[in-house]
Amino acid sequence: MIDPAPSDAPDRDFSDTFTDLDPSAPALTVGELSTQRGDGIFESIGVVDGHPQEVEPHLSRLAHSAHLCDLPAPQPEQWRQAIAAAAKACGPGESVIKLILSRGVEHGPTPTAWVTAAGVADFARVRTEGVALVTLDRGYASDVPARAPWLLLGAKTLSYAVNMAAIREAKRRGADDAVFVTSDGYILEAPTASIILRRGDEFVTPAPSGGILQGTTQMSVFDHLEAQGFRTAYETLPVSALTEADNAWLVSSVRLAAPIRAIDGVPVAVDTGFTVALNEYLLSPRD
């Protein structure tokens, strides 16, 4: 658990604000708004051989989500140190560190914050064989993020019940995962990943202003591709762009790059060599 410091507290050794807990023992009170209302925010950070990946982009997004949700801004150095402490508990191979900032106990004085470290599933197969997706209507038009900011569409909130329901629906339809689309026919994101499309030497992803999370993995992949001389772009992409692309991937911090092999039953070409190289890059230490 973390006793959250005010965002303007001077940087110092924050270890006296951390309490180690037994993960199998009770830790939250029943009045917690994270569990009662999903009222809080989180981040999932990939860890490779004890190295937490892309810590600063995750902390920036945590701060952005806090701002959108009217939660107190995190003190970045405190969270950096909490991540470093959690990383020490990770063994070799791949793990995940989760950061959680909840609104706390109803009428309580402060938010509740904690960090967890855990092992992850083996994603080797999905990274090579890829995923079949179905498009699912997200139920709103592309102008909604600007018209209704209280929907918190760019925030990574704890309210993931809809995202999990979409994955179950995709499985009911015989696919592995979903890609959300707006009711007026534009591509958004997958329930737990960003989407990247390849068109020749150009890689495109939906613009984050469209009410999706800006993916830390997508940003890292774009930097990597630009360094290799490829063009990258953020665009408003119609659903038809999915099957017109040369190749496509879901990218996220823990599963990394999963090639898309079909969309709504239409095959999409998988570039195995390119995907292997992309995942090698994503598994290399990244700050």
Ligand SMILES: Cc1ncc(COP(=O)(O)O)c(C=O)c1O
């Ligand atoms: C809805 C959604 N979009 C995109 C992403 C990808 O973000 P990142 O690359 O930072 O993991 C996630 C990750 O969990 C997500 O839940």
